[in-house]
Amino acid sequence: MSVNELLPLLPAGVLVVFGLLLLLYEVFSNQSEQRRYSAHLAVLGFAIALTVVAFQLRDPTASLFLGPGGLASLVVDAFARVAFILLMVAGLVACLLSPGYAKNAGHSLGEYYGLLMFSVAGMMIMVSAADLATFFVGLETMSVAVYALTALRRRDVRSTEAALKYFLMGAFATAFFLFGLALVFGTVGSLHLTHLAEAMSTGTTLLREPLLHVGLLLILVGFAFKVAAFPFHMWAPDAYEGAPTPVTGFMAVAVKTAAFVSLLRLIVVGFDGAMSSQTGGASWTVLLEALSISTILVGNALALTQRSIKRMLAYSSVAHSGYVFIGLTAVAEGEASAGAGILFYLAAYTAMTLGAFGVLAYLERREGGSEAERFGAYAGIGFRHPAASALMALFVVSLAGLPPTGGFFGKLFVFSAALRAGHTGLVLIGVLGSVIGVYYYLRVIVAFYMRDVPEPGPTPSATPSAELGFGLLIAAILVVVLGVVPGPLIELGRAAIASLG
Amino acid sequence: MRPESYSLLYLIPLLPLIGAATLTLVGARLPKALVVLVALGGSLGAFAASIASTWVFYRLQETPLEAVLWEWIAVGRYTFDFTLGFDALTSALILVVTGVGFLIHVYSVGYMKEDPGFFRYFAYLNFFIFAMSILALGRSLPVMFIGWEGVGLASYLLIGFWYSDPEKALAGKKAFIVNRIGDFGFLIGIFTLVGLFGTGDFQLLKEAAAGLRDLDEVLKIGIFAGYTPRAVITFACLSLFVGACGKSAQIPLYVWLPDAMAGPTPVSALIHAATMVTAGVYMVVRLNFFFSPSVAPIAMHVIAWVGGLTAIFAASIGLAQNDIKKVLAYSTVSQLGYMFLAAGLGAYSAAVFHLVTHAFFKACLFLGSGAVIHALHGEQDMRRMGGLRRPLPVVFWTFLISTLALAGVAPLAGFFSKDAILARAFDVSRPLWMLGFLGAGLTALYMGRLLGLTFFGSARYNAAHGADVGHGADAAHGHGTAKEIHLHKPDLWMRTPLILLGALAAVAGLLNLPHVFHLEGVAGGHALETQWFDHYLSSVVGAPQVLLDAGIEWLLMGVSVVWAVFWLFAGYAIYRRGPSATLERATRSGPARWAHVVLREKWFVDEVYEYVIVIPVRTMASFFALFIDPFVIDGLFVKGSALGVRSSGRGLSWLQTGNIQSYATVFVVAVAAIILWAV
């Protein structure tokens, strides 16, 4: 093994180096004035790492850290690289959305951006891990960093409460996940996905080895927690509401993307068709179905009753997890095109959700209001902040899944793949959920544009931050481009799924 | 022939799109000179790119060009690429669109210079050029449809350009709605063809059409199982033709075009005469492998008859109109009828040739009428014109040339193109030929009347100006009630396009001389090159045919010229002294009066539509709006279901206590439930 072989991991390396640099920059510059370049440093790091991935995109699959039997712990294939891009774009946009906000709230900027980069590096380990133990290392790297990010405003009660809840529940879920790993290791004798696939290939393994079955279920529970699927979603609204808004956006998209993408790898590589077999594995798809149906229904129903936009977005992100589960169900039954659809969905979801939270962050600053603002407090915003409101309208239209936005094609690809796999009922539920979604998403537009303004509101105080505008612009362009020219990305997604073999 | 890849095709739509985007975003802040620069740059750039593409096409021995821009939609088995294509037919249309388009941009600089919406106008105009070039270049039905809708949008925006006048806004809406009806048919046609052949690409469709072995063998598989390919294709052709009727203003969907004259006059010249309205003809010719007498004979009969009837019907209405633009609008409808007549008879290149010459002379006529209206501060009623020959010489001469071309007087452009159509009609179907021939007479008559009323006789505009102007004047100019009005002479911006278009109207006929002109030793010992345009288009529509005997052809030509000159002169003679008192008396009673009223009121078609379609639909709409929607839909479905979802949401939210112990409890219970259920 030589240093050259580590090159596929260079993007993650760049992020870690920049994260360390940010930490040092933080402690060695005493005046906070000097620290305002933290954001630029972080953006630079992401940009360099993204460039590296872009150059490596067509490289052959790289297997790193070979263990016994020549099996790699990390596999950087086209699939992992596409996920890298998704995650780093999310990180980049989140960095752009943060500066003005973080400055106002008086955070330790270096730690903020440093943690963000560390968590993305952890996610990159997750999505390229071919071994559940390695995966767990990535998972914890990501989780710990995100817990700390949630807790960043130490003086804010809501923020600390959110962080504590998130951390405790996260630890709880991790325990289940680890227990699951232990059971799997006990029955299979290895945590490598290839060995798992071999063990499952007979089709009757699950019947003969109930402990393996239980272990896998517990692992699934760990994933369900990370993506906030019902009934493991309960931490999400509290954590999302309490965390600093840009962090909320980042949590909602990047954590979820990392978890879903690695679950996709687990299902395609590790379970390798075992799910579709009639013997024991069939219950898996039923479970995935149950998760998606209940998540869609509960997420949407709860989002409908919320009075705060931020909480509504939090619940709606629960519902979006449900839509992705529809795709996973199809993948589990061998419909590979659903995998590409999921990748596309996650890309569109990243752009539109980050954008929506970004606009919220902007409005909170400009209007000086508290975070959990009611819908009513946004009356007339559309006329005071026309550009931001127009973007918000774009993002919620995309979230609602209306053309010509990325959200529409995301749903289209996932649902059509599920139809091909024969899940008509599931798709009906998905469409029903989307219809409910249209109602509460459009309420945002109604609140922004169609309510009488109580009085001429306060004049905007803070100056708009160029970085924030730039971040929102990137998100908006992504949403529109994915909605008008979905072809290239879905092609990339197909190539990525194909690289899983 | 396999197409050559030539990626620079995208420049043709891109340049005007950049112009439109720039003007929309920052146009309001730019100085007028810069707006002009951007707008003219966009359209001239498109023209230059079109010429360059044509040159490349020519250098490659007329191999079609193509540019695959990106994979656009991939759904299931179907993939649609965003592909632009360029062949002989495209080059003919795109040169007209961008060339005439550029001239009209130039003209508009002079015409619109006092309008406050100057930049907005040019943004729309550039957008139109963009959309029209997508329509012309699109190599598949879906791409063409984007252009098709885009020009519809541009047309709507420009008809209602002065939207503060409700009548004009209404005209825009009418155009849009009528076009939607057509678009519906167009879409059905696209779906049918895509459903039958699995592709919308013209190249592939053409190959598929050639590959169909037996048109009358019943299909066994696919969504059209149980029908013969001929039946399906005929259905698709008729549906597409409904779309063409909407866009190209044919019976029964022509009613929007006369109202579209509410837009600024250069727009009428560009969109509603020269280019957009010919899109239907273009589409029919583009799909000539389906629209062909041997494949879909029924559809072709329908097209030819609709075209022929429209030609004579619209011409008859044109006789009794007093608004100068309305006369030209009905004339456009009628000439489009000729094009469909030709296409329906399978004379595709004659249809396209008439499309080209018509673009030249009708654009010139509209721009001329615009100059007249401009000169008279917005007056559009011909009864209050007259004698403009002397004060507006440039306008008069170009108008005269174009009128002669439209009436079909040799050797101007319109003569050759109309003759080609009538010759084909004479050969294939005498009744259709009669329609065309009578229509030609009517055309000459109303143009003679228009010429007489506008340019000859005494000046009548001084006396009555401003008192009771009936029709909406072009708003920017509608001011002043002075008795003696000062004529607005057209400036250089306006005169140049007039002269160029007039010249084109005069000589464009040389592009396609009839075969009988193939005489030895006329032009310096060589034979005249005849049917050049037919040969040029042959790679798309097949080789030209020579059907008529030379003697009969000469005879027909002679008769048409005499016929046209006679009626032209008749119109001129009756009306050159203004609205004729004798005629007034003659139409005051008896059947003549009825005829006059019927023509003046446009055969009451608008009224019939109002009672047969609009009012019943509106009644039904009110029923739904007042009863079904508020009570059944809103009350039962929307509010009821919302209530259900909302209360279930409330019911669930008791779980969300905020208490972490309870969260953990739910977690554990759920895990236990899952494990117990699964094992």
Next chain:
Amino acid sequence: MHSYGTLLILLIIALGIAGLLHTLGTVLGPKARNPLKDQPFECGQIAKRPLRQRISVKFYVVALLFILFDMEVVFLYPWAVVFKDLGWLGFWSMITFTSVLVLGLVYVWKKGALDWE
């Protein structure tokens, strides 16, 4: 149910007996509550401070840091055992690892986490 069924039965019986005894004790046992009896018992003395004592957060920080660096140092042992086999790559890997650790120390130091006051 499977081979684990017996285990489950054992678990149920064990929990059942423990629960039963506890419940029986609570239900059947005689109870005489008075305030004096409810007081915490501390060798006959009356309690002077609350039982659950608050400890300065500084201890936690130091303890955390200690465990953190302690754990990292553990990695050095296996490395030292196979040092020769790993060669230069192993050497540089460990250098990288320790420098990250040193950077962490620098950060902690500069951040003031090691200052007691």
